Amino acid sequence: MTELRMRDALREALREEMIRDSRIFLLGEDIGAYGGSYAVTKGLLEEFGEERVKDTPIAESGIVGVGIGAAMAGLRPMVELMTINFSFLALEQIVNSAAKLHYMSNGQIRVPLVIRMASGGGSPLAATHSHSLEGLYAHFPGLNVVCPSNAADAKGLLKRAFRDENTTIFIEHTAIYGVKGEVPDDPDFVVEFGKANILRAGSDVTIVGYSGSVHQALRAATLLEQDGIEAEVIDLRTLRPLDMGTVIASVKKTNRAVIVEDDWKFGGFGGELSAQIMEQAFDWLDAPVARVSGKDVPMPYNRNLEFAALPSEEDVVEAVLAMM
């Protein structure tokens, strides 16, 4: 085990996988000389050279399309899109080609591609630069959608993504790039997709989060302890495939569920979770499922307004107390 920041754990995953598999190469805006906008790819150009660490023009659709084509031809590309906000420009490629070619060709074509992007608010960069769109990508059949909450998972899930035969949308919350954690050194360490992680056991309420929101959930659980409430905290880790089994088992034990996410509530992933809990554990619920989400506005720049627009641990505590 080594203590690493999430960004360093991600870099370790890239390094180890590039050493393991010569088919892997990286494409992206400022991933080379600049070292990556969030310093994830720092030093990789020097270590692996220009052929395997390629700076690209600012052309999101083009470079994702190139990644898809190279994957179809047998390579294992990774495309870094700087941030999720710019992935809108590549949405067509992701949705219509990466997610569908295997199915439409009835198994003839494979697109083993990793697309990394930073997400989330709080920076404060205002509305165009503060999206949390994990749920948007989770909407599309044919993709893996991965959103780690800590350094060890970040490494293990990214390594797992390179060993998959499909396209993985790998989403990294900017607020936790610098958060440290113990990370396994074993080059064969991977975290399986579709396995939620129970970060804290509890009997009174289940709090479900993913990516950055897991931290609000954990802090809320600590606060709730003072009120004598034992919260179970579940980190979904991947939204597609989704480990609903772990969530349902927990809800059947605690009889209450709160979902925490940065994304907008309206039409968001929390709605999907809530519906599935209702479908699969209705008789076990002692209260309606609660959702603590981003407020239904474009993200404002002002510090106080942005804070009000994002879900906080206090919001989570409030939601839990309201259902006890």
Place this chain on the structure above:
Amino acid sequence: MTQQISLPGSAMDDPGSEQLGLFLYQMQLLRRFEEKTGEMYTKGKIRGFLHLYTGQEACAVGALNALREQDQIVTHYRDHGHALARGVDANRIMAELFGRVDGLSGGRGGSMHLYDVSKGFLGGYAIVAAHLPLAVGLGLAARMQKEDRLALCIFGDGSVGEGEFHEALNLAALWDTPVIFFCENNLYGMGVRFAESLSTQIPKLAAAYNMPAVSINGMDVLEVYRETRKAVEHCSAGNGPYFIEAMTYRYRGHSMADPELYRLKDEIEQYRKRDAIEALKQHMMERGMLDQAGWEDVVRRVDKAVDDAVAFADASPEPGLDTLYGNLMAEPTDD
């Protein structure tokens, strides 16, 4: 009057009578196949959007025959002709159009999405210009894998207004990828005249991205073949991408749903006088490579192949409903 077909440029590039016979057979096959699919559409055997290739046969036959076995192809939704010219099984194409289990992808793709990976035919793409960046990725992979392989990327004149067209050309040239961009300019994107949708000329755009760009007669199979051969040699020598604009014309509507309010019958008649099949036929007859009996034999063989394809497709079962979720996610391979 049929147009004068151009004479081959050099002896090396001059296809012999056997090869011309193949071109003639293939062009007739593409023509008959499309006439038949139109018929099957009106009978309700084929559904959805159906875009016929009639009139543009010289493009597919000239370009695809210039490729080598290892080369890869991505094209747009008007893709039946390209698949046939690549040697993809006509029976399985027709079965795919019928949505049947023996179709190229078991009836999941339909007319606009034909795939046959075993032939390097990596798909018809129904989103205008979506496959242009993919072709650059295929070319980049070939370069990185140090394999002498190129990607032929076929698309319509309608693509040039899309951002992906420009992104792809820039990336292809920037990274010296072996890609032949082959634009079939049939003068219309649905009902919009090409001249009304581009402020310049297509080869100028390509030249601006620093690649050789030519505009050729897409109604002349020999010219298409010869020019594409040049492009193959250029890419194969490691010189980066190459751009061809082939001027052509589609005889039928954009799709079967097109009422064709935007052009005059007379315009179609003018182009039919330059018909590529008639031109090649005449070229061969004048040189004693073909006589009337030979032509009738071509027609007979093609008619049989097309009738066989319909019979094959008709006999193929509908896919079982239990296949609905199959091949959504790719499973690991052994390597």
